[in-house]
Amino acid sequence: MNELWNYIDEFVPYDVRLKVLQTIIIILILWLIKKGATRLVSQNVSGELKRQYHWQKTIQYVVVLIGLLLVGSIWITNFQFVTTYLGLLSAGIAIALKDIFVNIAGWFFIYWRRPFDVGDRIQIGEHKGDVVDLRMFQFSILEVGSWVDAEQSTGRIIHIPNGKVFSDAQANYSQGFDYIWNEQHVYISLDSNHKKAQQILLDIMNEELKDEFKKIEKAFKRAEKKHLISFIFYTPTVYINLNERGIQLSMRYLCPPRKRRVLQHAMIEAVLEKFRDEEDIRIVYPITSVHLENRGGEK
DSSP: OHHHHHHHHHHSOHHHHHHHHHHHHHHHHHHHHHHHHHHHHHHHSTTOHHHHHHHHHHHHHHHHHHHHHHHHHHHOTTHHHHHHHHHHHHHHHHHHTHHHHHHHHHHHHHHHHOSOOTTOEEEETTEEEEEEEEOSSEEEEEEESTTSGGGOEEEEEEEEETTHHHHSOEEESSSSOSOEEEEEEEEEOTTSOHHHHHHHHHHHHHHHTTTTHHHHHHHHHHHHHHHOOOOSOOSOEEEEEEETTEEEEEEEEEEOGGGHHHHHHHHHHHHHHHHHTOTTOOBOOOOOOOOOOOOTTOO
16 A cells, blocks of 8 residues: 555656545535435425426536536636637537537427426327436437327337427427327117217216316316317217218217226227117128139149
């Protein structure tokens, strides 16, 4: 150990050793400040995961920026001159690294205008999913849809550059109104009792959605005041139409985006059970018949 210290005294100048010590102290102090501030946020903003997330990200960025400024002032003699030089240099770098600066601008835009937030279900371009992370250069979504029906999760995390918010349209499932309209079609024969079928479908929707009605009404009133979102009605409805398959009955109802497939399953299961007991209602569906001929005795 003594030999090591002697080696350091001989080959490492005193001012360098002092700067290293100051750098270590600054990093340690800033790390303790970050840990303390993060714990303080967790205690005072308990139960609000989005606010905790944004506060923790803000603390992280501020601590890193302060650390760079303090450490830079220690190691660079004329730090003010260097910052001026870097400011001029950044104009040239901006041309070469345009995409990086666009992503940073997109990051500021996301935090300022809030087109979406962590936890929101969004679609941007061809990608669709739940936002799970927001970073300076990209945001991440847990993908839904793709090869999976009814917009359920695929399990993949997709990282999207922040600059996409300037070039691609965004759809937010969660902002403004917490529900989406869903439609399911049932086809019955022309000689079926369509009035009875329509009433059965209404009863099924009212039964399956009875726990959601009060929540829908509150969400609708909030959306109407905040975003001027207005619907003529928001109760379940059945529309009737004719096409080549027979009578089309369309069930239209509001549902939470993440419960879409569960509700679809429950609705169709109830429809099959109810219609099976009705002699004057017959579900129709297209059928294709294939006839195979055995020529010359070949099998």
